[in-house]
Amino acid sequence: MNIKMVLLASAAAFAASTPVLAADAIVAAEPEPVEYVRVCDAYGTGYFYIPGTETCLKIEGYIRFQVNVGPTSDTNDSSWDAVTRGQVQFTAKSDTEYGPLTGVIVLQANADNATDQDTILDSAYLDVAGFRAGLFYSWWDDGLSGETDDIGSNVTLHNSIRYQYETGSFYAGLSVDELEDGVFKAGEEPNNVGVAFGIGGTAGAFSYQVTGGYDFDNEDGAIRAMGTAEIGPGTLGLAAVYSSGPNSYYSIAEWAVAAEYAIKATDKLKVTPGVQYYGNYFGSGSDVPDDFDGLGDAWKVGLTVDYQIVDNFYAKASVQYLDPEDGDDVTTGYFRLQRSF
Structure with a gap:
């Protein structure tokens, strides 16, 4: 025991007398400054400041699964397809x-499917002081809330320049549209241009919109009026459209009228029956006629059901029946699940 204590005391004395060299010192690194993402509430919910800038950014989107049902283009037999x-x-x-x-x-x-996929630029534009330029959807993309109405252009996404004046309950605007992928007749080239206008607003429980467009290459134009009003347990929607001849703004028929009634059955369930009648119906296709003369009429009826499963997640089912005078009747529909964020 005595020898052990002597050895321990000697080791302690040696350690106390040994100098600490500078190379042996441990220096803690200074923590890097962290710049936290700041919420930007100047433009509504969901925006945050891009770090180091005064620009506010919002990221949103959705994931959709849908099963379409309808006749195939080659055999006209009923089929289904998941996308x-x-x-x-x-x-x-x-x-x-x-x-x-x-x-x-x-x-x-x-x-x-796993091999048949495509990624597209759905929109890209800049907007300041009412002026907008880029690739965006025109007023002709708007419609009633259901799926029965067919009162818009075949292609509504254009490279355009527009100005739109807005107040809280009113807007009016004018746009110049490149109609490169629009409707063109035999012998014409798909390089035409058009001018469109949009006027709309709200007045209490009533909303309205008037849209027009003139296709310079086809030398024809179209005009459309829509309105909705809250009546009883739902919202009544009415629309009418007229086209002077097949053009990129409206080529489906010379004229059409549509109506729907969106019934809010519960806080989560909405049921929307709709109907539309076409005068001088052309539909769609590559052989665009010079005018609508001689074409037969058509009518369409359908039902759309929307159900909010939980917040930001809903289901939609729609079935439509079309009966053209100059063609075969057809029934189409789809079932959709969509999660938004």
Whole structure:
């Protein structure tokens, strides 16, 4: 025991007398400054400041699974097809002396199966002080809330320049549209241009919109009026459209009228029956006629059901029956599940 204590005391004395060299010192690294993402509430919910800038960014989108039912194009037999879509939208906003400067990019990916897929630029535009330029949907993309009405253009996404004046309950605008992928007649080239206008607003429980467009290459135009009103347990929607001849803004028929009644059965369930009648119905196809003369009429009836499963997740089912005078009747429909974020 005595020898052990002597050895321990000697070791302690040696350690106390040994100098600590500078190379042996342990220096703790200074923590890197962290810049946390700041919420931007100037433009509504969902925006945050891009770190190091005064630009606010919002990221949103949806995932959709849908099963379509209808006749095939080659055999006209009834068939079904499942498709999936993913879409993401980036919206950037910042203050300027002219008002908010907005930039929007929408990317969309569609998959019919593992090998048949495509990714497209669904929209990309800049907007400031009412002026918008880029690739975006025209007023002709708007419609009633159900799936029965067929009162829009075959292609509603254009490279365009437009100005739109807005107040809280009214807007009016004018656009110049490149109609490169629009409707063109035999002997014409798909390089035409069009001018469109949109006027709309709300007045209490009533909303309205008037849209028009003139296709310079086809030398024809179209005009459309829509209105909705809250009546009873739902919303009544009415629409009418007229086209002077087949053109990129409306070529489905010379004229058409549509009506629907969106019934809010519960807080989560909406049922929308609809009907539409076409005068001088052409439909769609590559052999676009010079005019609508001699074409037969058509009518359409359908039902759409929307159900909110939980917040940001809903189901939709729709079935439509079309009976053209100059062709075979057809029944189509789909079932959809969609999660938004």
